[in-house]
Amino acid sequence: MTAATEGLSLNQATTRHWATAEVIRGCAEAGIGGIGLWRDAVEQLGTARLARLVRAAGLTVTSLCRGGFFTAADAPGRAAALADNRRAIEQAAEVGAPVLALVCGGLPPGGRDLPVARQQVTDGIAALVPQAESCGVRLAIEPLHPMFCADRSVVSSVAQAAALAAPFPPAQVGIMVDSYHVWWDPAVAESIVAAGPRIAGYQVSDWVSPLTGDVLMARGHIGDGCIDFAALGGALRAAGYQGWTEVEIFNERVWATPGPETLRTVVERYRRYLAGPAPG
Secondary structure, three states: OOOOHHHHHEEHHHHHOHHHHHHHHHHHHHHHEEEEEEEHHHHHHHHHHHHHHHHHHOOOOEEEEEEOOOOOOHHHHHHHHHHHHHHHHHHHHHHOOOEEEEOOHHHOOOOOOOOHHHHHHHHHHHHHHHHHHOOEEEEEEEEHHHHOOOOOEEEOOHHHHHHHHOOOOOEEEEEEEEHHHOOOOOOOOHHHHHHHHHHEEEEEEEEOOOOOHHHHOOOOOOOOOOOOOHHHHHHHHHHOOOOOOOOOOOOHHHHHOOOHHHHHHHHHHHHHHHHOOOOO
């Protein structure tokens, strides 16, 4: 890791078609010091082997994606979701991830009652906190853009996430700020500043306009779209956040690009638009 890439982490979703061992090696060669892991990689390689690979490369695990999806149409569905989240907490602890990102879940199939769905999220998080605390894993609620409210997350803003987290100490339940999902919010800057120590992570990709195709897969490299990263970065600094900046891009064209080329672009864009203080 060089001074110009201090604080940069690669979420492995950005290079989805690259084998995990290659991603780890590529990050080390590119001077990227952090990596955000996904549970499919954890389950494929096993936590012990994956942790060894990361350590041997000199990388820091910055997050594990993902837990959440608490909402379900019936009690057995909610119980299954909790069981899966408990396993995710164990996996995060075993691979050394300090943060488990939570995508909270949308409306249950056929459902229309948003307050009920949000209460299920509230109950799910509360049920997980004791185990997460004992494992040394911080739960990070990730608000998603409102267009995903029906099917992926009934939590759409930093302020909503902060309200969900409020009953718990910041070291137990925080917020994952994802630029793609929160940039639109007119209150995002003040919400981030107000959240302060609740900010548990910062994931970045750009909003490329006009959107085409699947909106989940439309994220761009930093600088390819319309997000004001200077403003978001200023709000995060004002909130006291000194952690990693994790590049997470879902885009088939990016995935089809050779891994080393993607990493070169990630590093160049980070240096140009995002480089700041090293993580604390």
